[in-house]
Amino acid sequence: MTEKTPCFWVPQDVIFFLGTEGLIAFNVFTRSHVEFDAVGLIDFLKTPKQIAEIESFIQNQSIGRGVRDVTWFSSEAGLLTDPSNLCRNPKTQWLSQASEIVQLLQNRWILISNEKGYRARFGVKQNIFDNQHFGNFHQQLGHQLRIVKRENPDHWWARQKYKDGKEELQDNLYKFIQYSFYQKHFKPENVCGKKILDVGCGTGFYSRHLARQGASVTGIDPNPEYIERAQSVAGNLGANFQVIDIAAGDSLKVLPSDAFDFIIFQDALMFYFVPYGNKKLNTRKTVLTELKRALKFGGILMVMEPHGIFWLQPWLGGMENPFTILTEYAFKTYGVTPTLSQLSEAFEEAGLKIKRIHEPPVSDQAKSFEPRGYAISRQFPQWWVFELVK
Ligand SMILES: C[S@@+](CC[C@H](N)C(=O)[O-])C[C@H]1O[C@@H](n2cnc3c(N)ncnc32)[C@H](O)[C@@H]1O
Structure with missing residues (x-):
């Protein structure tokens, strides 16, 4: 029996929009892009075709400069780099050879030949070498940093947030959204003389900000390198730091009860919904319940997290009217942030009440440092902040 020659088609997940030199084909789920200077070829691919037909079309028709790859894994440059994976100033060559074009279109999931096999690839990786699944954001980033770039993700995290000395923020959205929120909400008149716990404090940037406003701050983090750094630059500011493996067993039991006016828990609660790496974590209920115990009555536990809807969504469109394309919310295969109802359930389980929600502007x-990031985050908030009380 002779095998049927497979057909190839463009999956429904692909959209086209105008690029700088051609039409960009964007698979919105795999976040991969190919630029076409060959509009006739796009028209030809509207119906399923065999490889031989596609190759013969390319060889025999005028297809302009052909197609080129315009994909890069943009998050390797930082969490707040345009997450669309679209390379806006590509240096890649236009391809005009039929076999190369067909290969590129398959590699970038613009052409598929097996709907079921393609869909089955959307799922978590079983291990870092699993090439059969795309994996979620943590896994894709981990793969890119560890396997492709041979970089320690801890170093990557610090460099994308801080300038070389690790004491000054980069001129990116961390500074213009997160820090700007701190400057407005944690002024000396609100925090001077208050006791503050900074949970998952990293290298202590925000602990130091709070200490400079006159607060007495304790920063805790599981990473000894970060804590050493935090301690060494804090000088005689009112901040002290301790290595505590927040995620492990009853490590938080060492915290005093009813002791803190504010507890800050920033960019870390999401790990208790979608863990990164293989580490076993405390349940979120355990962590939040312990933090509630350590909070004074009348005190505020401030949970600041990447926005569960808009964070990591592609930054598309022009600067005047930016837009994004949402591909998931309730059931995430790429995203790693909890939904609003998952968060509120976790707070309720720990007996915490939501006092106020902010979406920091x-x-x-x-505008001048990061025009595209500015445009998109003016419309679509990148973090949400929950003020919780007990
Ligand atoms: C994204 S960084 C945020 C650091 C700091 N809060 C800030 O906003 O600059 C995440 C921090 O959480 C720490 N961390 C890692 N696992 C954690 C866990 N299970 N619970 C709390 N913090 C954790 C990391 O060491 C790191 O310092």
């Missing part, structure tokens, strides 16, 4: 200062 971007400061106008961002």
Whole structure:
């Protein structure tokens, strides 16, 4: 029996929009892009075709400069780099050879031949060498940093947030949204003389900010390198730091009860919904319940997290009217942030009440440093902040 020659088609997940030199084909789920200077070829691919037909079309028709790859894994440059994976100033060559074009279109999931096999690839990786699944954001980033770039993700995290000395923020959205929120909400009149716990404090940037406003701050983090760094630059500011493996067993039991006016838990609660690496974590209920115990009555536990809807969504469109394309919310295969109802359930389980929710705006200062990030985050908030009380 002779095998049927497979047909190839463009999956429904692909959209086209105008690029700088051609039409960009964007698979919105795999976040991969190919630029076409060959509009006739796009028209030809509207119906399923065999490889031989596609190759013969390319060889025999005028297809302009052909197609080129315009994909890069943009998050390797930082969490707040345009996450669309679209390379906006490509240096890649236009391909005009039929076999190369067909190969590129398959590699970038613009052409598929097996719907079931393609869909089955959307799922978590079983291990870092699993090439059969795309994996979620943590896994894709981990793969890119560890396997492709041979970089320690801890170093990557610090460099994308801080300038070389690790004491000054980069001129990116961390500074123009997160820090700007701190500057507005944690002024000396609100925090001077208050006791603050900074959970998952990293290298202590925000602990130091709070200490400079006159607060007495304790920063805790599981990473000894970060804590050493935090301690060494804090000088005689009112901040002290301790290595505590927040995620492990009853490690948080060492915290005093009813002791803190504010507890800050920033960019870390999401690990208790979608863990990164293989580490076994405390349940979120355990962590939040312990933090509630350590909070004074009348005190505030401030949970600041990447926005569960808009964070890591592609930054598309022009600067005046930016837009994004949402591909998931309730059932995430790429995203790693909890939904609003998952968060509120976790708070309720720990007996915490939501006092207020903020969606911090971007400061106008961002406009000149990060125009695309400014445009998108003016419309679509990148973090949400929950003020919780007990
Ligand atoms: C994204 S960084 C945020 C650091 C700091 N809060 C800030 O906003 O600059 C995440 C921090 O959480 C720490 N961390 C890692 N696992 C954690 C866990 N299970 N619970 C709490 N913090 C954790 C990391 O060491 C790191 O310092």
